[in-house]
Structure formats: C-alpha cells, structure tokens
Amino acid sequence: MSWLMTVDHKRIGLLYLSTGFVFFLVGGLEAMLIRMQLAQPNGTVLNPDLYDQIFTMHGTTMIFLAVMPLGVGFANYMIPLLIGARDVAFPKLNALSYWVFVLGGILMYSSFPLGGAPSDGWFSYAPLTERAFSPGSGIDFWILGILLLGLSTTIGSINFIVTIIQLRAPGMTFDRMPIFVWAFLVTSLIAVFALPSLTVAVLLLLLDRQLGTHFYNVGAGGNALLWQNLFWFFGHPEVYILILPAMGIVSEVVPVFSRKPLFGYRVVAYSSVAIGLLGFMVWAHHMFTTGLPAASLAVFSADSFAIGVPTGVKIFSWLATMWRGKLRLSTPLLFAIGFIALFVIGGITGIMLAVIPIDWQVEDSYFVVGHLHYVLFGGSVFGLTAGLYYWFPKMTGRILSEALGKLHFGLMFIGMNLVFMPFIVLGLLGMPRRIYTYSPDQGWSSLNLLASVGAFLIAISFLVLLWNFIRTMRRPAQGLADPWDAFTLEWKTSSPPAPYNFKEIPTVGGRRPLWDEKHPEQADWRAGQ
C-alpha cells in the first residue's frame, strides 16, 4: 500500500524500473514471436494480421513502455542522489507522471482484447492510419496511449529540469555535475521540445478519425506528408531521448572501473548539448524517399553527417579514459564496453544511411532494422544494463553475482550480433522490413534462421539475469555503501539510502566529490599543483 501512495523519488524510480522491465519482457516476447515466424520461409506461427499487430506493439512497447521508462527510472532514483538533494522538485507530480505512464501502458495493451491492437507500425503513417484504411479501434487506442505517455514524459521532464537547475547541493556547479545528470538534463529538454510535435500529430489524426477533419486526407486539401514531418520532428529527437541516458551511464561507469577521471569532461558534457540541438535538424533524413527538393536533401544529409561528430567525441573520450587505466573488468564495465563496440556499428550504419543514394537503395529494408537495433539494443539496452549492474548495490544493498553477470553479458553480446548483423546483410540482399513471410527461393532463409537462433540466445541471457536477480535478492542485504570505490555522491549514503538521502546536505568541491573525500592525497584539486 505504501508503494501505491509513495512520492519518494527512490521508490518511484524502482516502480519505473520494474514496470519498464516487465514491458521490456513483453516486448521481448513479441520479438521472439516475430523471430519464430521468420525463422523459416512460409512460416505459419502468426497470420499476417496478427504479425502486423505484434511488430507494431513490439516497436511501440520497446520505445515508449520499456527503454524510456527504464531511463526515467534510473534518473528518478539517481539524480537527487547525484546532485546531493533530498528529492525531486515536485514529488507529487513525480508520482502522477508514473501513474499516467502505467495508465498509458494499460490502455495500449487493452487494444488486444478490445478489437485488435494497432497494426500500422510504430510510426503509424497517415493516410494508412485514416479510418478508411484502418477501420478498427487499434489506432484509436494507440493515439490515446501515446497522448498519455507523452503527458507522463512531459510532466516528468519538467520535474527533472527544475530539479537539476534548482536543487543542486552547494558547490555543485554545472561544471561539476556528473555526466549522467548532464545527459538527462539534455534528454528532458529534448522531450519538452520534441513531444508537442507528436502530440499535435496524433491529435490531428484523432480529429480526422473521430470528427471527420481532413488534415491527412489529400483528397480534401490535407497533406499526407504533414504526418511524416510532424512525426519525425519528434521521432528523431526521440532516438536521442532513448540513447543519451545510456551514454550518461557509460560515462559514469567507464571512469570508475578505469580508476581515472573521465577524459575531456567538458567536451563530453557539451557534446550531449550538441547532440540535442543537432537532433532537431535532421528529421527529414527519415523522408529521403518522399520526393523532397534537392536542396532539402543536401541540407538534411549534411546535418545527419554532422551529428556523428559530437557522438564520435564521446566514443573517443571513453576510449581515452580507459587508455592506461587500471581496468577492472567487472560486469558494469563489460556492458559499457559492449555499448561502445555495438554503438559504433549503429553509428556507422547511420552515417551510411545519411548518404542519399545508399538510403534510396536500402530504405525500408532490413538494413534499417539492423541499424536501429545496433543503436537502440546495442546502445540503449547495453547502457541501461550496465547501469543496472552498477547501481544495483545502491538500490538493494546487495551485489549481483559477477559470474552470472559475465554469462549474461557473453550470451547477450553474441546473441545480439547473431540477430542484427544478418539483418544488415539481409537488407543489402533486398529483404523489405515488415513482411510477414518470404519464399525459400529468395535466398534469405539461412540468415533469417541464424537471426532467430541469436534471438533465443538473447532470451536465455535475460533468463540468466532473472535467475541472478532472484538468487541475489534471497540473500540478506550486505549493506555495501560503496562497493565499487566510486566517485560520486550517491555512494556517500547508505545502501539503500534513507528516505531523506543525506543526513546533511553535502558541500561539493570538485567533479569527483566522494573520491576526493576518500583519497585526499590523490584529490582532483591536487592534480593542478
């Protein structure tokens, strides 16, 4: 009961994390169904209609109900601790934002029993989603779900912006803020500025479907490309909403497990800001095949190349941090290294897609699906998993088994590449995305089978994580305040922290306040002397 009424940021963080993880498992099951259907040509696991519903819900679930809330969960738990505050700025709004998210998730999923789930893909292109072409109620559930989830994210983001700007401990200047906090500040700003575009897009669609307006109806003066512009003006910044928190986690984990301060703190912090700004200028690279004028093509292609620069800066900063560091290859660092390796593949395929002739060739093929999963699974999910292993002792007072953690990492890393590398090749071989089956003479059979085997390895890796979790939680708490000999303020309090977080609000004198306190002889402020 006390969990239902809670306004404590740590409890709300755990609620977000557990709910997000449940949705992650549901989205994962949907992915398994897709891979079972496509494992062999002429598959019969799902009929075409159900297949469309499953892949639509897989994308929608993973983006809005799993990866976003998991990032918010870590932010909720950690940001007040990282900046030395007692809670977020508006604790009741924080609870509201969680419960609106739950409601949105329930609404989304109630479409399955109530007349069929949405089936037009996660970006629900108009006019396919108009009533004439999608007469069922699935799209209406999708619209209402998106509206609620957008509301929840907007409330949450405003809360984090105010918290980070107003509630930092004395001495915690912007220049000393942990990179995860920087990353989440930018994430929240992106959300506040990008989500209204999605809200407008789906509201206009709802009006078209329910009140008979003609926003997307070309026959009556509307414009189908209006949807694509509105959706991707949100949709591309959304990619950074999904990846920046993971990048923030990696920026916390890599230095602690390399026993070195982050290389180029300022450029890593500012590169998040640059990514946030550039992220708003590249949306039409999702629309290269819609007949844009040549000038637009050139501008959006160039912008998309440019966004590789701040991203590359981060990669090199992490590598330079590890260079000559005293590496401890614990599970959190393994997942962070996995993030770096896989995200580079996601990034490079992204740059390839920014090249217009390549995009024209592979648009709407499995190449794109492979690319986005290297970014969102290899990137976001690996980063979030690094955060889980890193912060688990703080949240529970228990440390997850290292042996099982390494097994989880190994299976997930191999499985991930077995699924998504074949996707990239399949795309080059011409396999279109979203088809429910293919025939044996198309030459896609063995790569699809390989991908399905990889999917099972990923599923097994998460069973290992669940087993690790259950095993660890059945043991008594060890109360390790600071098991990693870490740098930042969250490790200064007990594990788990008391409701008020800190007995006294700490005063901050550097970027690694806890390290300076524990190792005054090696304190950062001495380095300049």
Add this chain to the structure above:
Amino acid sequence: MRTAVEARRRDEGLAKTGLLAVLASEAVFFGTLLTAYLFLRLSQPNWPLQKVGLSQLVVPGLNTGILLLSALVISRANRAIARGDRQGLQARLLLVVLLGAVFIAGQLFEFLRLGLRPGDQAFGGVFFTLMGFHALHVVAGMVIVILAYLRARLGDFSAHRHIAVQVSAWFWYFVTAVWVVMFLGLYVV
C-alpha cells in the same frame, strides 16, 4: 538551518522554473499547430479566407482587443498585491475572468458566423483546431485565475507572498500572446 524566507525563495524558484518549462512545451505545441496550418495552406493554391475584407475583421479584432485588455488587467492585479492592496487584487482578478468569458463568447460567435465545420475541407479542420485548442487554454487560464481569486478571498496573499498570482499572470500573458500570433496568422497574413 534554513529560514522561512529561504524556503519561500526556494519554492518561488521552483514554481517559476517549472512554469517556464511548461510554457516552453506549450509554445512548441502551438508553434507546431501553426506550422501545420501554414504547411496545409501553402500546399493549397486556393485557400478560403485568403483575402478577408476589413469588415470581416471587426469581431476577431474586437476579441483581440478584449484579450489584450485582460492581460493589462491581470498585470495590474499583480501590481496591486505587490502594494498589499488585497481588495484591488480581488476586483481585478474577477474582471480578468469576466473578460475571458466575453472573449470565449466572442470566439463562439465568430466560429458560428463563419459557418465552418470541422469536416469542411482541410481549412475547416485547421481553423476549428487552432481556435478550439486556444479556447481550451483560455478556459484553463480562467480556472487558474478563479482559484487565485478564491485564495485571495481567503487572505492567502500578501505584498511579499503572492507567487501564485504571479505565475497565473504569466500563463495569462502566454495565452494572450498565442492568440495575437494566431490572429495574425489566420486573418491578416
């Protein structure tokens, strides 16, 4: 220990930063709606109401004037309480609500006068949507001002403690500014 003044300053800082973030998000919302309107309008050679005569501007012009007046009144309400004038605050807040109601009635009249329906081509829909969402925001602003008025009657505000009046005024200015942009976009440009 934190003093009461420090705690109040902190809460005021939270309220102001929070409202600014809300308004930023709202501004993008209306900006996107207006962009959608321009996008549709520019992709259509024959846009109705493209050349409205000056006579057509009487009702919307009057309405715009009323809303601008209400923004002036709410700024006076804020100044009154800063002087400690509680009576003046209450009277002006009531006047703001009244002007808001007149504006909503005027918008309804205008919508009926134009005789547009949401389903009349894309234009009807975009007009209906823009005016509708703005009207919803004016109504929300009226609810906020009524709540501030009720608190004022209970004696909640003083010369040094009236952050709620201040942020209500900010919201009202925002709603007024949005309408001015819309008026220019829908009727004048």
